[in-house]
Structure formats: structure tokens, C-alpha cells
């Protein structure tokens with residue numbers, strides 16, 4: 001398990017899917033066209049999605065055990 | 066590892082083809098209606114933003130130019146530009162301008178003369194007469210709609226290019242009227258279900 005994982009500010013997410021396209025682990029899905037959902041078991045905390053999100057709504061957080 | 070490429074990852078070509086065709090023959094502007102109805106149909110019937118997430122040529126076009134070709138500063142957008150107020154305000158503004166375009170089409174249908182120009186940023190009339198090759202069989206309103214629609218498509222792409230350069234490649238997607246509209250439809254359709262799920266988590 002990676003030390004960090006991505007977290008989406010779902011209240012402001014526009015569900016554009018930019019993050020999903022760049023995730024190397026296919027850890028992101030767009031839930032019902034409303035927000036981006038991260039599969040924490042797949043996410044390796046690389047931060048690619050955070051860089052890509054045009055609204056800068058993704059941050060990396062330390063995994064809680 | 067980079068994500069696998071699919072056939073639909075090359076739809077950005079459509080953006081280039083669309084504007085090129087419309088430069089030579091304005092009637093091709095009508096094709097743009099596909100990228101108007103398809104996202105709405107997918108949202109209404111499928112309840113998803115699969116259009117944005119997979120097929121949208123414009124989003125891919127910005128991702129390519131801003132990402133691969135490095136034409137973006139890749140900076141955060143200012144807060145107001147991604148606020149809900151601006152997103153919904155822009156959607157309403159877009160709607161009003163769209164109906165104004167339809168009204169102009171109607172006026173030509175009712176007898177006004179065809180204006181062979183493309184309106185940019187809802188203000189500047191750019192001559193475009195070379196792309197017009199005589200009256201359509203059906204009537205002058207057909208090319209009038211084409212000029213109007215092409216203007217909307219070109220204007221929104223230009224705005225998208227500006228925010229692409231200034232901020233992140235796909236900044237346009239944050240306030241794109243189609244994106245906002247399809248998300249609103251999805252919220253109306255799936256909102257309850259999703260809220261219940263979130264409450265459980």
C-alpha cells in the first residue's frame with residue numbers, strides 16, 4: 001500500500017473525467033456523471049490526477065491505517 | 066504505464082475537420098449539432114457523462130494541445146472561474162445567446178437578408194462569404210443557422226484555447242455549458258441514489 005492516496009472535493013467536481021484519463025492504475029471512475037470516485041485500493045498516490053484536474057480539486061492525503 | 070488508447074481517443078481529429086470544412090463550406094456547420102444532441106441524449110438516456118469522459122473531441126483537442134504540445138501554463142484557475150455561480154451564469158448566458166442566434170435564423174426565414182458573416186465573442190462580425198456557395202434549396206435560413214452555429218462553436222473553442230493557455234489544458238471543461246448541463250441532468254436523474262450511497266460510506 002502506498003503512503004498516500006488521492007482525495008476528490010466531490011462537492012465541486014464537474015465530472016469531466018480528466019483525472020480518470022490520466023490515472024495509470026485505472027483507480028478513478030465517474031460516479032453516475034456526478035463526481036469522480038477514487039478506488040483507494042488501487043490508488044498508488046502518484047498525483048497525476050491532481051495535476052490534471054482543471055479545477056484543481058484533488059489532493060493527496062496520508063493513508064489512515 | 067500510460068492508460069491504454071482506444072479508437073475514441075482519436076476523436077480530437079473531428080475538431081480540426083469540423084472547423085476546416087466550415088471554413089470552405091459553411092453548410093458543414095450543421096454537423097456541430099451532433100456534439101449538441103449526443104451529450105444530452107447520453108445524459109438523459111444513459112444517466113452518465115460518458116460524452117465528456119470518453120468521446121468529446123473538444124476536450125481531447127485541448128488535452129492534446131495543452132498537454133502533449135505543452136501549450137498550457139498548467140496553473141490553477143482563479144476561484145471565481147470555477148465557482149458554481151460562474152458555471153451556472155455562463156450556462157444561462159450561453160442559452161440566451163443561443164436563442165438569439167435561433168431568432169436571427171427565424172428572421173431570415175421570415176424574409177430578412179442572409180448575413181454572410183461569423184460572429185465571434187458575440188460581438189465581432191468576421192466576413193465569411195467565401196464559405197457560402199449560393200442559396201440552399203430549402204431557403205436562406207439554412208445557411209443563416211450554419212453561420213450562427215459556426216460562430217458559437219468557434220467562439221467557445223477560442224475561449225477554451227485562451228483558458229487552456231492561461232490555466233490547465235482542459236480548463237474549459239470546468240464551465241463548458243454542455244458539461245454543466247449534462248452534469249445537471251445526471252444530478253436530477255441519479256442525485257438521490259448517489260446521496261444515499263454517500264451517506265452509507
Ligand code: SF4
Nearest residue numbers: 023043044046047049
Ligand atoms: S494518485 Fe495516481 S493512482 Fe491515485 S487516483 Fe490519482 S492518478 Fe490514479
Ligand code: SF4
Nearest residue numbers: 013014016017019053
Ligand atoms: S478532473 Fe477534477 S473536476 Fe474533473 S472529474 Fe476529476 S476531480 Fe472532478
Ligand code: SF4
Nearest residue numbers: 117121124238241244
Ligand atoms: S465539458 Fe464540454 S468540452 Fe469538456 S469534455 Fe465535456 S462537453 Fe467536452
